[in-house]
Amino acid sequence: MRTVPVVRNILEANQRLAEENRKVFRDAGLFVINLMSGPGAGKTSLLERTIDGLRGQVRIGVIEGDIQSTYDADRISQKGAQVVQLNTGGACHLDGNMIKSALEPLDLERLDLLVVENVGNLVCPAEFNLGEDMKVMILSVAEGDDKPLKYPLMFQTSAVLLINKVDLLPYVDCDVKVMRERALQLNGDLTIFEVSCRTGQGLEAWFQWLREQVAMRKAKGDGAKA
Amino acid sequence: MHEMSIAQSLLNIILQEGATHQIRRVVSVALKVGELSSVVPESLRFCFELIAQGTIVEGAELQIERVPVTCRCEDCGTQFSVEHLLFVCPSCHSRRVEVLSGRELNIQSLEAE
Ligand SMILES: Nc1nc2c(ncn2[C@@H]2O[C@H](COP(=O)(O)OP(=O)(O)O)[C@@H](O)[C@H]2O)c(=O)[nH]1
Ligand SMILES: [Mg+2]
Numbered sequence: 001m002r003t004v005p006v007v008r009n010i011l012e013a014n015q016r017l018a019e020e021n022r023k024v025f026r027d028a029g030l031f032v033i034n035l036m037s038g039p040g041a042g043k044t045s046l047l048e049r050t051i052d053g054l055r056g057q058v059r060i061g062v063i064e065g066d067i068q069s070t071y072d073a074d075r076i077s078q079k080g081a082q083v084v085q086l087n088t089g090g091a092c093h094l095d096g097n098m099i100k101s102a103l104e105p106l107d108l109e110r111l112d113l114l115v116v117e118n119v120g121n122l123v124c125p126a127e128f129n130l131g132e133d134m135k136v137m138i139l140s141v142a143e144g145d146d147k148p149l150k151y152p153l154m155f156q157t158s159a160v161l162l163i164n165k166v167d168l169l170p171y172v173d174c175d176v177k178v179m180r181e182r183a184l185q186l187n188g189d190l191t192i193f194e195v196s197c198r199t200g201q202g203l204e205a206w207f208q209w210l211r212e213q214v215a216m217r218k219a220k221g222d223g224a225k226a
Numbered sequence: 227m228h229e230m231s232i233a234q235s236l237l238n239i240i241l242q243e244g245a246t247h248q249i250r251r252v253v254s255v256a257l258k259v260g261e262l263s264s265v266v267p268e269s270l271r272f273c274f275e276l277i278a279q280g281t282i283v284e285g286a287e288l289q290i291e292r293v294p295v296t297c298r299c300e301d302c303g304t305q306f307s308v309e310h311l312l313f314v315c316p317s318c319h320s321r322r323v324e325v326l327s328g329r330e331l332n333i334q335s336l337e338a339e
C-alpha cells in the first residue's frame with residue numbers, strides 16, 4: 001500500500017472548458033451573464049422584458065437551459081432574439097461543455113450581450129462556471145425572505161440580485177428589507193434591483209446597468225474583470 | 227443532483243492518475259470539500275460508489291475533510307472564520323471581504339496498491 005499525492009480540483013475539466021468559452025466571448029467583445037434562480041422566479045420573463053427594453057440599443061442572444069422542452073426558447077424567439085435551446089435531459093445545471101456546444105449556431109459577432117438562462121435550481125448551477133463575466137440571480141418575493149440563508153453559495157457567487165415580483169408584495173409574507181439584509185450579509189458586493197416583470201417597475205435601472213456593462217466590455221476589449 | 231457530475235469528474239481524475247502511477251487498486255480517496263460548496267458528502271459517496279463499480283476504485287472509501295469558510299477583510303486586513311453565514315468583518319464591520327477558503331472541491335491523495 002502506498003499514498004499517491006494528487007492535488008487537483010475535481011471540477012478542473014469544467015474550469016478548462018469555461019476558460020475556453022471565456023476566450024471566445026472576449027474575442028467577440030461580448031458581455032456574458034449566467035442567469036440563475038429557482039424554477040419560476042422569472043428568468044424568461046426578465047429576458048422577454050429586457051429584449052424589448054433594449055431593442056435597438058443592445059443586441060441580445062440567449063442560451064436557454066432546460067431539463068426538457070423548447071417552450072422558453074420559443075418565447076425568446078418570438079421576441080426576435082437569437083436563441084439556442086439546450087436540453088440537459090435530466091441534469092440540474094449547465095456546464096462549460098454544454099455551453100461550448102451551444103455556441104455554434106450563434107452569430108456572436110452580431111451580439112453585444114449573451115445571457116445563459118440556467119436550469120431552474122438554487123443549488124447546483126452556482127458550482128459550475130460557464131465562462132461568464134458575471135452570475136446574476138433572481139429571487140422572487142413569493143419564495144420568501146429566508147432563501148439567502150438556505151442557498152448561500154448562489155448568493156455568495158452572484159454579482160447581481162434581482163428581487164422580482166414586487167407587485168405581489170401586498171399578498172405574500174415577505175419583507176424585502178429582511179431579504180436584502182440577509183443577501184448582503186452573505187455578499188456585501190451584491191448589486192440589488194427590485195423589479196416586477198409584470199408591471200415593469202424597477203426595470204429601467206436594470207436596463208441602465210446592462211447598458212453600462214456592455215459599454216465597459218466594448219471599451220476594455222478583453223481586459224475586463226472575470 | 228449535481229453530485230453525479232462531480233462524482234464522474236472525480237472518477238475521471240482517479241482513472242487518469244491510476245494509469246500514470248500504474249495503480250492496480252485504490253483503497254481510499256482523500257478529498258477536501260469546503261463548507262460553502264454545495265456538495266452533500268453523503269450523496270457524493272452514494273453516486274461515487276455507483277459509478278466506481280467495475281473500475282480500479284470500486285469499493286474505495288471517500289475520506290471527506292470539510293474546510294471551514296474563512297475570509298479576509300479588504301478594508302482592514304483582518305482574517306476571520308465565517309460563522310452563521312455572516313460575511314462581515316468582526317473588527318471593522320466592513321462587508322468588503324474576500325473568501326479565502328470554503329469553496330474547495332479538491333482531491334488530495336489516493337491510498338493505492
Ligand atoms: N405577478 C408576477 N408574476 C411574474 C413576474 N415575473 C414572472 N411572473 C410569472 O411567473 C411565472 C414564471 O415565470 P418564468 O419567467 O417562466 O420563470 P422562469 O422559470 O424563472 O423562467 C410565469 O407565470 C410569469 O408570468 C412578476 O414580476 N410578477
Ligand atoms: Mg424559464
Ligand SMILES: [Zn+2]
Pocket residue numbers: 299300301302303304315316317318319320
Ligand atoms: Zn475589517
